[in-house]
Every structure is written in structure tokens, then in C-alpha cells.
Amino acid sequence: MTETQGPASFRLAYVPGVTPAKWVRVWKERLPDVPLALIGVAAADGGQLLLDGGADAGLVRLPVDRTRLSAIPLYTETTVVVIPTDHPATAATEVAAAELSDLIVLHPLDDTLAWETRPGLPAIERPATTADAIELVAAGVGVLVVPQSLARLHHRKDLTYRPVPDAPQSQVALSWPEDRTTDLVEEFIGIVRGRTANSTRGRTPAATQPKQEQKQRKKQPKPQQKQGATTGKPRQGAAGKQAGGRKRSGSGTPATGRRGKPGRRS
Structure with a gap:
């Protein structure tokens, strides 16, 4: 069950060898008003720290107690x-x-x-x-x-x-207590999974984007097909239509076109 209110800050545990810097950077860009605290923990103690409430989520090494902890595998190491x-x-x-x-x-x-x-x-x-x-x-x-x-x-x-290609491998996962899946945990899950800020599962929907960004979208030119529908045919076609109209009235006929038989005037 997802809680509607999260803590004033977000605590992220991580085990040795795991580098959370790229996800922390995205967090600071999206949620500058929510501090993120990093907590280093030994690989063997990561799961227990989460169960004891010492962190909201953690980047840990599998296996963990899946009866009480949720886990999303991220990558497997060489x-x-x-x-x-x-x-x-x-x-x-x-x-x-x-x-x-x-x-x-x-x-x-x-x-x-x-x-x-x-x-x-x-x-x-x-x-x-x-x-x-x-x-x-x-x-x-x-x-x-x-x-x-x-x-x-x-x-x-x-x-x-x-x-050592035939040795066992270690798998890193994002884990958190299953009964404490807060909105901020969901936000960090989205960041780790690469969701954009406009994702429907994200914390910041498109409707709450800055007004300046919305105005820029409105200023974007309409597709070329729509412009053609409102402005009519290209200029070349319009010019051709005008030329055709002159031919029908006779005013556009070259002067040499009516002097083809000079012998008749002599």
C-alpha cells in the first residue's frame, strides 16, 4: 500500500562499490525542495538497515529478504x-x-x-x-x-x-520495505527506471510544469500540412492562375502574337 505522505527528506542507503551519483543528480533537479541523504552501509547490513527504518530505500546487493523487502534488479556486475x-x-x-x-x-x-x-x-x-x-x-x-x-x-x-567469466556474479538492486512504499520511494523508482518528469507515475505531472515551458510549446509552429490548408496553394500555383486569367481576357497575350500576317496590311 502506498502512503500518501512521505518524510521531509529522503534517505538512500548504498553498499560499497555502488555509485548513486547519477540518480542523486536527477533527484536534485526534480525535487530541489526534498533533501536526499546518502547512507553508506556494509553489503551484509543493507537489508537489515532498511527493515529497521534506517533508510527509506537502498542500493543493495542481492539476495535480500523478499518476504519483507521489495527489490528491483538494476544490473549484474562482472x-x-x-x-x-x-x-x-x-x-x-x-x-x-x-x-x-x-x-x-x-x-x-x-x-x-x-x-x-x-x-x-x-x-x-x-x-x-x-x-x-x-x-x-x-x-x-x-x-x-x-x-x-x-x-x-x-x-x-x-x-x-x-x-573471471565462470565465477559467480553479484547483482545490484534498488530495495525498500514493502509496507513503506511512500510517494518519495515511487519517485526514486521512477528516476532509477528512467522515467521522465512528465510520466503519469511521476510526482510532477505535465499540468504543473512552469508556465514559461507551456508558453514555449504554444509558440511552436504548426505542421506544414495545416499551414497549407489555411493559406491556400503555393505562390507558383497562384501566379499560374493569374496568368491564365489574363489569357482568357486577352490582356496577357504578347504583342507579337497578333502580328503574324503583315502581308495583309500592305
């Missing part, structure tokens, strides 16, 4: 392996999971990939976070398999990454 820049695997354009079998593959506690069987050799201890795992990769302890956005987020000059 999975990559993070390696040192001098690692032999840098010679390849991509790396299969089986090629990691002889390497230590770090498995941080905040891992977002759902592996059935993890590749490679396990480390003695699991790093607490992806950031900690990145530090270990830079120290030469092992390699790390993560969504590409996390590899970019923790970019270092001494590290690079290569796609």
Missing part, C-alpha cells in the same frame, strides 16, 4: 580477480576459476559472491573486510575475487585485475 601488476596472470585478458587452483584465494568476511565451491587454496585466516584483503594481495599473500566495482573502489597502482 567478477574479476585482483592480482599484483607483476603477476603472470596479467598476460591474459581473462582468467578461468580453475586457473586459480594453485593460488591462495582470499575470502573476506564481507564477501558478496555466492560460491558453491570456492577456487584456489584457502588462507590461514579470513580477512575481516575486502579492504583488508586488498592489502594482503598487495603484500603478495594471495589473490582476491570480487565484483569489478569493488576492485575499482580499492584501486592501487601496484594492483590490477582480470575478468
Whole structure:
């Protein structure tokens, strides 16, 4: 059920690796009177934050509790392996999971990939976070398999990454509590889905657009077909009609046209 009144501001949670900047920019253009607050949250805590009322909606990683949370999948990320820049695997354009079998593959506690069987050799201890795992990769302890956005987020000059096409992938979604679908949540859903401000499901209908924009629409010229219907035939046709009228009265006949038989006057 949609609530008729939303909060004075809109709180948007987002997990590491997700960049909400483009949607936030559209929000500020359409709803400048409604502040949007960004709340960073760990990937594992995004769903619970929404259920606890800590945010109105969130850009999270699936899966989430679909019995209580609504979710709209947005995109699926490429999975990559993070390696040192001098690692032999840098010679390849991509790396299969089986090629990691002889390497230590770090498995941080905040891992977002759902592996059935993890590749490679396990480390003695699991790093607490992806950031900690990145530090270990830079120290030469092992390699790390993560969504590409996390590899970019923790970019270092001494590290690079290569796609792992047969690894599990992470899917990012817009999620919110199903029983708290406010008008502002609907507005953000429209922005994420690319609806225009004039959409019938949007918050700003066409009737409430600025008067200046409506006046500009009225000033637009009518289609050429309608102009023809009101102004008559083209000038060339009108001129031809006038010329034809002169021929019928004789006033438009050239002077040489009546001097064809000079012998009769002699």
C-alpha cells in the first residue's frame, strides 16, 4: 500500500562499490525542495538497515529478504580477480576459476559472491573486510575475487585485475520495505527506471510544469500540412492562375502574337 505522505527528506542507503551519483543528480533537479541523504552501509547490513527504518530505500546487493523487502534488479556486475601488476596472470585478458587452483584465494568476511565451491587454496585466516584483503594481495599473500566495482573502489597502482567469466556474479538492486512504499520511494523508482518528469507515475505531472515551458510549446509552429490548408496553394500555383486569367481576357497575350500576317496590311 502506498502512503500518501512521505518524510521531509529522503534517505538512500548504498553498499560499497555502488555509485548513486547519477540518480542523486536527477533527484536534485526534480525535487530541489526534498533533501536526499546518502547512507553508506556494509553489503551484509543493507537489508537489515532498511527493515529497521534506517533508510527509506537502498542500493543493495542481492539476495535480500523478499518476504519483507521489495527489490528491483538494476544490473549484474562482472567478477574479476585482483592480482599484483607483476603477476603472470596479467598476460591474459581473462582468467578461468580453475586457473586459480594453485593460488591462495582470499575470502573476506564481507564477501558478496555466492560460491558453491570456492577456487584456489584457502588462507590461514579470513580477512575481516575486502579492504583488508586488498592489502594482503598487495603484500603478495594471495589473490582476491570480487565484483569489478569493488576492485575499482580499492584501486592501487601496484594492483590490477582480470575478468573471471565462470565465477559467480553479484547483482545490484534498488530495495525498500514493502509496507513503506511512500510517494518519495515511487519517485526514486521512477528516476532509477528512467522515467521522465512528465510520466503519469511521476510526482510532477505535465499540468504543473512552469508556465514559461507551456508558453514555449504554444509558440511552436504548426505542421506544414495545416499551414497549407489555411493559406491556400503555393505562390507558383497562384501566379499560374493569374496568368491564365489574363489569357482568357486577352490582356496577357504578347504583342507579337497578333502580328503574324503583315502581308495583309500592305
